[in-house]
Amino acid sequence: MDLAAAEHLTIAGLVVVGSFFLAVGTLGLLRLPNVYNRMHATSKPTTLGTAAMFLAGFVQFGPGGAGLTSLVGIAFLFLTVPTGAHMIARSAQKIGVPFLGTVTWPTEREARGADGESADEERTGREN
Amino acid sequence: MVEQTTAAIVDGALVLVAVLCLLSSYRVIRGPTVPDRVVGLDAIATNVIAIAMLVALKTDRGLFVTASIVLAIIGFLSTVTVAKYITEGDIITRRNE
Numbered sequence: 001m002d003l004a005a006a007e008h009l010t011i012a013g014l015v016v017v018g019s020f021f022l023a024v025g026t027l028g029l030l031r032l033p034n035v036y037n038r039m040h041a042t043s044k045p046t047t048l049g050t051a052a053m054f055l056a057g058f059v060q061f062g063p064g065g066a067g068l069t070s071l072v073g074i075a076f077l078f079l080t081v082p083t084g085a086h087m088i089a090r091s092a093q094k095i096g097v098p099f100l101g102t103v104t105w106p107t108e109r110e111a112r113g114a115d116g117e118s119a120d121e122e123r124t125g126r127e128n
Numbered sequence: 129m130v131e132q133t134t135a136a137i138v139d140g141a142l143v144l145v146a147v148l149c150l151l152s153s154y155r156v157i158r159g160p161t162v163p164d165r166v167v168g169l170d171a172i173a174t175n176v177i178a179i180a181m182l183v184a185l186k187t188d189r190g191l192f193v194t195a196s197i198v199l200a201i202i203g204f205l206s207t208v209t210v211a212k213y214i215t216e217g218d219i220i221t222r223r224n225e
Contacts, residue, residue, distance in 0.1 A: 008134040011185065015134075019141045022178055026148040029155050029171050035163045038155070042171040050174055053181040057193055066190025070181075073197045077177075080204040084170060087211035092163035094215050 007059060014056035021049030034100050035092050043085040047077055135186070142182045149175045166210050173203030 028041020054070040054077070061067035093105060152175065155168035177196045184192035212219050 005130045008130045012134040012137045015137055015141045015182070015185070018178065019144050022145055022148055022175060026151050026171060026175070029152055029168065035159075035161055035167060038164065039167050042167055042174070046171060046174045050178050050181070053178045053185075054193075054196075057181050057184055060185055060188070061190050061193070066184070066193045069190070069193045069197060073177075073193065073200060076197065076200055080200065081174070084204055084207035084211070087208055088163050088166055088170070091211045091215040092161070095162070097161050097163060 010059050011056045014052045014059065018049040018052030018056065021045045021052065025049065035097050036089060036099070039085050039088055043081050047081045050077055138182055138186050142179065142186070145175050145178050145182065149179075162214055166207065166214075169210075170203065170207050173199065173206070177203070 022045070025042050025044075025046035028045070029038050032038045032041050051074050054074045057070040058067045061070065099105075149172050152168050152171045156165050156172070159165040159168055177199050180192050180196035180199055184190065184196070209219055
């Protein structure tokens with residue numbers, strides 16, 4: 001097997017892996033019950049899938065030029081996607097989207113365990 | 129032979145990711161809350177980045193890699209903007225009047 005064939009096989013494998021992770025992320029976005037669970041589904045597998053696509057681009061274009069841009073894209077995705085997901089989760093909690101079952105915000109659980117403070121007082125206290 | 133198989137796989141992945149974009153738009157339209165819609169739009173943005181990367185692989189042009197990075201920047205900025213707008217009712221807020 002010569003080098004070009006190995007390169008094409010690597011690209012094909014990375015594209016298959018990326019498509020699988022993107023499909024898993026979109027399936028989670030459609031099927032999971034809550035906005036927090038959906039965000040968990042879209043942020044992690046979708047990042048991995050797109051990173052696999054970028055790696056396929058790095059394999060195709062080589063270490064200079066567009067391949068280097070692909071590596072920069074991977075670093076950018078790993079920096080920005082968790083930040084965006086964290087901001088959406090925070091805003092969803094602030095406008096009062098309910099949690100599933102017995103899930104609580106961590107500071108509320110601490111406050112309730114310490115002196116039985118109600119959750120509403122804790123929420124108004126955190127916004128200041 | 130290997131080259132044709134890789135081209136066929138890239139074509140199939142393009143079709144698959146386009147269908148995934150359509151499926152994500154279900155969550156954007158039917159999402160019960162506003163953050164649901166934002167999450168759906170974020171997923172669509174990431175899928176479009178993957179589509180740009182696949183087009184770069186298909187046409188062997190490095191220009192589309194740059195285009196996908198620009199799409200990533202725009203998607204991140206829009207997500208942060210909408211999250212701030214939901215929370216505080218304004219995008220650029222002043223801490224103290």
